[in-house]
Amino acid sequence: MPTLAKCPNCGAWHIYHTVCGDCGYYRGKLAIEKEVAV
Secondary structure, eight states, X not given: OOXXXXXXXXXXXXXXXXXXXXXXXXXTEEOSOOOOOO
């Protein structure tokens, strides 16, 4: 089972050492630009 970490940017839980799927940040930098639902 992978280790989970809390994203310091948005607070969502994600797999450690991966980009946050909710906000797209990794280690304080924007890694994936996410589309915002209107």
